[in-house]
Amino acid sequence: xxxxxxxxxxxxxxxxxxxxxxxxxxxxxxxxxxxxxxxxxxxxxxxxxxxxxxxxxxxxxxxxxxxxxxxxxxxxxxxxxxxxxxxxxxxxxxxxxxxxxxxxxxxxxxxxxxxxxxxxxxxxxxxxxxxxxxxxxxxxxxxxxxxxxxxxxxxxxxxxxxxxxxxxxxxxxxxxxxxxxxxxxxxxxxxxxxxxxxxxxxxxxxxxxxxxxxxxxxxxxxxxxxxxxxxxxxxxxxxxxxxxxxxxxxxxxxxxxxxxxxxxxx
Numbered sequence: 001x002x003x004x005x006x007x008x009x010x011x012x013x014x015x016x017x018x019x020x021x022x023x024x025x026x027x028x029x030x031x032x033x034x035x036x037x038x039x040x041x042x043x044x045x046x047x048x049x050x051x052x053x054x055x056x057x058x059x060x061x062x063x064x065x066x067x068x069x070x071x072x073x074x075x076x077x078x079x080x081x082x083x084x085x086x087x088x089x090x091x092x093x094x095x096x097x098x099x100x101x102x103x104x105x106x107x108x109x110x111x112x113x114x115x116x117x118x119x120x121x122x123x124x125x126x127x128x129x130x131x132x133x134x135x136x137x138x139x140x141x142x143x144x145x146x147x148x149x150x151x152x153x154x155x156x157x158x159x160x161x162x163x164x165x166x167x168x169x170x171x172x173x174x175x176x177x178x179x180x181x182x183x184x185x186x187x188x189x190x191x192x193x194x195x196x197x198x199x200x201x202x203x204x205x206x207x208x209x210x211x212x213x214x215x216x217x218x219x220x221x222x223x224x225x226x227x228x229x230x231x232x233x234x235x236x237x238x239x240x241x242x243x244x245x246x247x248x249x250x251x252x253x254x255x256x257x258x259x260x261x262x263x264x265x266x
Contacts (some may be wrong), residue, residue: 005105005118006235009080009092016082022260023051025152029261035160037168037185038153044189046226047151053196055082056149056255062248064095067205075088077248080257081144083152084111086176110176113137115205128205139179141198142172145217146183147229148253190227192217196220200234212237223253228258 004230028048031039042048058079063072077093092105104117104126108155113133117126145152157173171180181196193216198209214235234246 002037003110004009005092005103005116006106009090009105011257012088012090012107013080013142015258016086016088017258019082019084020054020256020259021084023054023256026050026052026154030154033224034154035162035168037162037166037183037189038160039190039192041250042150042153042184044227045150050151050225051256051259052155053152054084054256055080056253057257058148058253059251060248061251062246064246065095066245068243071097073102079144079148081141083149083155087124087141089137089144106140106261108134108137108141111177115220126205128202129205130199131203132200135177137177137198138172138174138177139181139196139213141174142179142181143194143196146170146181146191147215147217147232148250149255150191150226150228189219190217191229221250224255228253 026047026049027041031042031048051147060077062075064075065072073095075095077091077094079089079091081090082088087110089106089108093104095102095256102117102119106115107113111134113129113136115128116124117132118124144157159171161169163169166185168183168185170183171178171181179198181194181198183191184193186192193214195212195214197210197212200210200212202208212239215232216235217229218231218233221226229250231247231249232246236243236245
């Protein structure tokens with residue numbers, strides 16, 4: 001019998017936790033030189049004076065669907081992301097549809113991404129991998145930093161360009177790949193949408209099409225002492241019109257699990 005996704009997820013998390021370093025504080029001067037919109041967003045989130053991020057764990061609930069006409073499946077998900085020289089994004093999701101349990105594991109370690117789906121923990125129905133999957137997960141990794149871990153934007157290799165008074169374009173270099181996204185902010189400085197044309201849609205992990213992909217934020221809340229998204233959607237801009245296929249609610253986020261506490265002068 002193949003090992004369960006949970007066991008593989010926890011093994012990867014354990015490996016990541018072995019590589020952590022002492023925390024360092026993020027100071028106000030660290031924002032110098034960043035675009036005005038990004039500085040305003042980071043200050044509104046509340047990252048200044050807190051430790052720089054090495055990893056985070058997030059838990060979600062929500063709904064997902066495969067097509068316009070299919071029903072919504074309730075989901076619960078857990079994610080652990082590691083930054084630094086050995087980055088990883090591990091996303092484990094469980095769902096149920098018409099009485100059948102589904103389990104999905106997105107694994108993005110180093111430059112390689114996979115996405116596997118099983119029914120009843122036994123029958124594998126999706127095994128997505130390859131360059132399209134690697135690029136798509138790079139877009140998702142950048143999205144996670146923008147919405148779930150904004151402090152990490154200072155550590156990542158990103159070139160910023162102000163498009164207009166509300167829009168900032170980020171070009172993200174990660175593990176040999178480059179993707180871009182437009183970030184839209186409201187008058188209060190909240191990030192209200194992330195839009196990228198570099199992600200691929202696939203229903204079976206074999207055939208891929210590239211459509212614009214966005215994650216509009218519906219609501220904000222205080223999480224772990226920061227102002228972060230509470231609810232958001234994931235939407236494909238298909239030729240026939242928008243296809244909202246996922247709705248997520250953030251239950252909790254914890255940063256720097258296993259890291260030694262801040263000590264000394266940052």
